[in-house]
Amino acid sequence: MAKKMPKTSGNKKQSDAQLSSTVKDSAQQIWLAGLGAFSKAQEEGGKVFEALVKEGLTIQRKTQAVAEEKITEATSRMTTMASDIGSKAQGQWDKLENLFEERVAKALARLGVPSARDIEALNARIEALTQAAAGKAAAAPTKTAARKAAARPAVKAAPAKKALAKPRTAAAPKAATTADDTPAAS
Secondary structure, eight states: OOOOOOOOSSOOHHHHHHHHHHHHHHHHHHHHHHHHHHHHHHHHHHHHHHHHHHHHHHHHHHHHHHHHHHHHHHHHHHHHHHHHHHHHHHHHHHHHHHHHHHHHHHHHHHHHHOHHHHHHHHHHHHHHHHHHHHHHHHHHHHHHHHHHHHHHHOOOOOOHHHSSSSOOOTTTTOOOBBBOBOOOOO
């Protein structure tokens, strides 16, 4: 601490000398206090700096954890929203597809085009009739039945579009074929 200047009543030179000595001592003490503070700051500064670094690292980790949590939450929300939108869109596409199929089926029915079910039913009926005819022919194989079978044209299952074709007129009869696809002799 700085020294107090003693009160002198006498000599001006002596008081000036004392004043100068006191100021010199005070300046010396201030200088030493500054050096001590600098030294203390240097020693403590490293410790304070390390403490600040540790605190900053702790805050950074907390901030990253909160940020990752928020990102995870946002990602979860976005995934949920995307799946909801996807399922709604799929439902709309399914409705549109069903509506389109129904309208196409109605239009084809108005034009007289048989449906796949109609063609399947016809094929099943043809198959049943073919099996029934084969069963009757096997039960009574006579020359007359063989001639009649040879005189009749062979029936083949036609594709769906050919089944819709107009029936042939009597003006252009098709030549009769035998069971082995050779023209029958008249």
